[in-house]
Amino acid sequence: MIYLPILFPLAMAAVTFASTSNRWRPWLLPLGAIGHLGLVLAIVCQPADRGPVSGLGGWLLLDPLGKVILGFLSVLFFLCSLYAPGYLALRADRPNRVFCTNLFGSLATMTLVTLSHHLGLMWVAMEATTLVSAPSIYFNHSARSLEATWKYLLVGSVGISLALLGSLFLAYSALKSGLDTTLLFDQLIKDAPHLSPPWLHAAFALLFVGYGTKMGLAPMHTWKPDAYGEAPGIVGTLLAAGVTSCAFLAVLRVYQICRAGTEAEFAREIMISMGLLSMAVAAVFMVRQRDFKRMLAYSSIEHMGILVLGVGIGGMAVYGALLHLINNGLTKGVLFLSAGNIHRAYGSKLTDDVRGALQRVPLSGALFLVGYLAIAGSPPFGPFVSEFTIVSAAIDSGQFLAGGLFLLFLGVVFIGMGATVLAVVLGNPSKKIKPTAFHDNVSTGGPILLFVALVLVLGLFIPAPLESLLGEAAAQLGLSR
Amino acid sequence: MTTVIHHTIHVLLALSLPPLLLGVIAKTKAQFAGRVGPPVLQPYYDLVKLFQKGSVYSTTTTWVFRAGPVVGLVTAALAVLMIPLANSSAPVSFTGDPILFAYLLGLGRFFTASAALDTGSPFEGMGAAREVTFTCLAEPAFFLGLLVLAKLSGTLQMGTMLGAAVAHHWSSAGASLALVLVSWFIVLLVENSRIPFDDPNTHLELTMIHEVMVLDHSGPAFGMILYGASLKLFIFGALIARLIFPPTNGDPWLDWPIFVLSTLAVAVMIGVIESTMARLRMTHVPVLLVTACLFSAFGIILLVR
Amino acid sequence: MVQIFDVLIILVVALNFVALGVSRIRGVINAVALQGVLLGTFPLFVHSQIGRRVILLIVVTIVLKGRVIPVFLVQAMREANIRHQVKPVVSFVSSLLLGAVGTGLAMMFSHTLPLTKEHSDMLLVPASLSTVWTGFLMLTSRREAIMQVLGFLLLENGILLFGLLLLEAMPFLVEAGVLLDLFTGVFVMGIIIHHINREFDSISTEHLSKLKE
């Protein structure tokens, strides 16, 4: 059972690769996504009395943390896949065989990350995610996209190598203490108090920098604006919401071990500082940002910062961070996809050229604006709930500096991002830019509306199953309810 | 019963005495200039004559222009009901009456100035601008003075604030009262457009304040303005008179002549000032008004420090 | 036996310096390839008993690191028709000095990490950290994309060196990880370099800095 969500996308990838019609191939994506969603629902919702879902001798195991992220990934991929046919129809001139195959490949590898319960296996899966998603960034085959791909690949590979070294350090810390070196998370968490502290310390540093690079935390974030700026919107969504979530999961796994061991304080300090640093860097670079897709990349950096900050703060903020993972991901979907539409409509992604999107493409423009307000933490959208939970938990636990800086950076980001977004959506379209043939329609607008609907629903209430799942997952990270 | 009689005297006196003050001032000035001057009752003759005349209205104007004199007169007439004359309390007297008093005069000013703007004449606009500008500085001075009196008397009712106890306060807090007196006298001069702020007799439209505002009024309406202006003068004169000569002798009937005499004395004082001082340059007016504010403010600071 | 091993380790570290100091790209490729071959032989020294699997591992490592990847890179270089001289951001002398500093630091740092009894007298940890440092140095101070791939290879070599410590405890996993990483990384990077070539007629990353703020 647990193998199916991994194998099915792989099979779909093979089918996709084999299919010959450039026109009909993209329709395989929603098909595969529905299948994956069904399989995932089946294992996520499997009643607890049937025991944990596991496989490969315990190397694969679905725990609440994994459930949260796997479920989210599947929904995310499903919504993106609905957008794909419409988008690829616009890009009929480009062959999409590799693109579609890689999307399925990413899905498979991301699923593997969430399911793996073994330090090494998770690393392998993360590595695979990097490699599989690289060609998608190069979809446009332009010099700029090539540069972006190169940076993504090289920086990502270096990061992932560091994570490998970190994994080895962690293993050695167990070896040094004469413990079993199965590298299964359960085992590691149980043994954590006995792990050799210097090794654990160094391992955490390496793993955090390594997976932090994949997440895009400052100052390891540098690949992000380039990659997100050049990739198609749909890839941007999958990277900003999917791959980063996987990397965040990896960070969380490492944090679980440190928390149980001697390095809890160190890990939390690092997470709070790096989280705040990421927010600050994102804020600084978002001010007067002329390229609205790069702006979204900085927004992603900011929110990755918020995630680790939330975990670092602890208590309810952990719950908030997990909820924010979902909220941020879904809102990023709104932003990236609508930005993609606007990009298509104007043939440019610079605010110098793009004005009056609300008139030119009313739906996409409005969705972009809504996405901005949502991601900025305005009620009644989801990110408000999670961001407010985090800041409230920070203040509740007496971490006033973190809470205050958090709010300050949110403010700066709001201003920086707002200037760009409003420049794009308001006003009259410039006469200089020749409009393309793109117009809002159901296939490119509908999926974004679904994203918005989810963001709104999560802002209005959290469904009971999700709440309990999040609660269980947060409990794994130290939230006592 | 005595209250009713006192109030009747109050109303009759308040309605009949004001033009006399104008006459007294004119007479004083004439004396200083070595002229015989018009009779003291000349303002009454003027009023009677004006009320019988026909009117000329500018085609530019609307009903606001006609309402200006009415509101100006009525508000002054109502205000006069609220100030204590010789009796211990005015016909209309309640906690906070000085506020209503000040704002009633404000209402009158609002309409007088609006009426001036209604003509579309640049001169009247200029007059209105000056009137409202100087009021902005006179009003705080008046209120700061009220603060002193309220602090001394412990109430916010003009009858008590300017009651018999003022005589006692002159000995205990004389400095503050003297400051208020000076400040309010300045307010009197500016509110009634007297020298050194304005010269009611000048014929240079560019330098006038109040007179230039009413250039276009004629006939009965102008009579109302004149009468309203005299009421206003009477009001402030009475306030000053009460401040200097509070009713202290204990016999209410004797207070009335004392009050009338003291009010006339204030009128003579104004006349003396008008005769001995020159008009200030328009740009120096605010300075004097700010000084008045500071005087009153200093008065209150002396009390509460 | 241990002495020989130490000598080899020192040789590996020395190759780091060669890679930093050599000015011809071919020279760097050779140095890195030689380092790979040396690493390939190391399981012989750390494993107490040498089975078929270890032999296989050794063969694969040597073939991959010593032959396949160098050939692949030389091929890419030849196609690209590029300069054969390295044009560093940081001069060779400075690079060497920085490398020396790094090796010193690696020594110091490795002292803070306690080793198990059987590893306590090995030089593996400092050598590994020093190689990782060198890899980073090369990644950050060389302009050519191919040199960055070589830097990445050095980084991987450093990690593999460390992995040797765990070879017995976690057989196969370590090497598999390292090799997978290396293989896929280099493979995909190679493809990209190919594209870069076609796009710019050069593989200097100078062309690859259009995306910026």
Next chain:
Amino acid sequence: MTERLVLLALIIAAMSGVPGLLFHRNSTAGQWIAVLLSVASSSLGITGLGLFWALGDSQPITLPWRLPGAEFSVAVDGLSAIFLLPVFLISVLGNIYGLGYWNQTKHPQNGRKLRLFYGLLTAGMAVVVIARNGILFLFGWEIMALSAFFLITTEDDKKEVRNAGWIYLVATHTATLCLFAVFALLRAASGSFALVPFENHGIEPAMATTIFMLGLVGFGIKAGIMPLHVWLPSAHTVAPSHVSAVMSGVIIKMGIYGQFRLTSLLPTPPLEWGAIVLGLGAVSGVLGVAFAIAQHDLKRLLAYHSIENIGIILLGLGLALIGRSLGRADLIVLGLSGGLLHVLNHALFKSLLFLSAGSVIHGAHTREIDELGGLAKVMPWTAMCFLVGAVAICGLPPLNGFVSEFLIYLGLFGTLGQEGQVPFAGAAFAAAALALIGALAAACFVKVYGAVFLGVARSQHAQQSHESGPTMIGALSVLVACCFLIGLAPLLIVPILEMGIAAWAPDLNEKGHRIAALAPLNWITVMGLLLIATLLLVGMWLRARLRKGGVAATVTWGCGYMAPTPRIQYTSSSFAQMLVGLFGWALRPRMRQPTHMTLFPRRADFHSEVADTVLDKAILPTFRFGAWLFSWFRVFQQGNIQTYLLYIFVALIALLLWR
């Protein structure tokens, strides 16, 4: 029942703009539906309030809400009720007014969007006022704030509108973030997001002061307290007038509501709080009106008056806080009743003024005061309504503005202290400030009324203007009636105010501290009626006189000048010049005047303009400096991958060396 009716009303209000989206852009059906729904919503809401006031009917609703820390908890108390009244009243009047002012056929582009957010705005404000949970409050708050943003940017094709919207958005979000901190701190102190009062000593003084200060900033931005008012003037100016009316009349009151509510939760404050609020009130009042005088844009001028009136309301709140610190029930009662009544009054007369101004703009197509003139002849009803609003806002009897200022005056004089009372005489100086405010406001409205409605038309615009239709005048008349009602019969509103006071300071009423005992409001009625009666009598007498004496009509006496033109009239700028000069230290007017005169002077002109000092001299330079500073950081991201890798390396080493 009250809560249910209010909830129903706000749901209907929120939905009111939705059906319109289904209709064609040129169809007015959607607009009529919106108006009908709005009428229904407001009737329900006001009925609910009536029930509350008449019967004290209030059954708080609390439902579980599946968000962390949240609870769907609403209740109407005396304080909420006072703020709810303008929410429902002004919004429905604005909607009716909109039928004429912003008819869908005239504004097919943005009419539907406007009504959608107009409805949401009403609902959001109602939620703010009835919410008893911090998270619910924030929901309402932000829905209100964002709807207002979309309403301000109704005409987003204009650059000035976009700029105004942007400044508003930044300001409102800053406020929201402050409120995040406020509610988070409240929870940290109380353990939940429920908005219930603290026991005395239930919160550390430092914590309470932090909360209060953050609240002062957060709510103060929305309320438009000087110097946090930067967004207010331009936003009020560019929005459609019925939106401006709601913004000025109701939205900024939500900031005031927040301050009233927050201070009602916190325990007995130190004296400094009251002093700060009082000081801010005086500053806002005086500078607000000073800025207003200098404006030559009709709506911008009114916008600055909002700041002034917020200042007056703050004087009331400050008094109440001081009263609480000193244990002086009389100050609490007078301060609160004055402040709360002024909330209501300002909602009435400021909406009246904005809607009248809208009518002027509708007729004359310009907001420039110096291009108008003589409109009283062509727009007699509008002129009449504006005059009522003007007299009311100046605080002149017999209208409503006087009553609230009167109460505040009484309180301010009360701080001098009678025998046996603790004085805080410093506060009494605020009475002088209030007097100054009153006089300045009068000066300003004489100027505005004179320049816009009196005299002769100064431009084509003014000449060709026309009176507005019955829906617009109808909406205005309702407000006029309300202004007179409260002005002449303030005792009618006293029970409402006392319920508001009871919500803020629960035990005062039982102890017999009643408004009627402290303020002789019956005298205001007497004098008001006497004033009107006398005015009518004297007016009729004058009329009779004139009929008897004969009336001649001629041109205005030009003091001998025989060829008067409209251009020789005193303009609003010249009218204000002296006062602007007096306040030049704060207003920083930019003037362009002819420098030297030759024997034969050339054509010369004089031009003066007053921008917002805080915005232009402080906020914008700070932002520009920030952006400049941030642009320096771009050197860290110059596309060089070697550098990028170096960052990773450095980060790694930093983490390894941590501790």
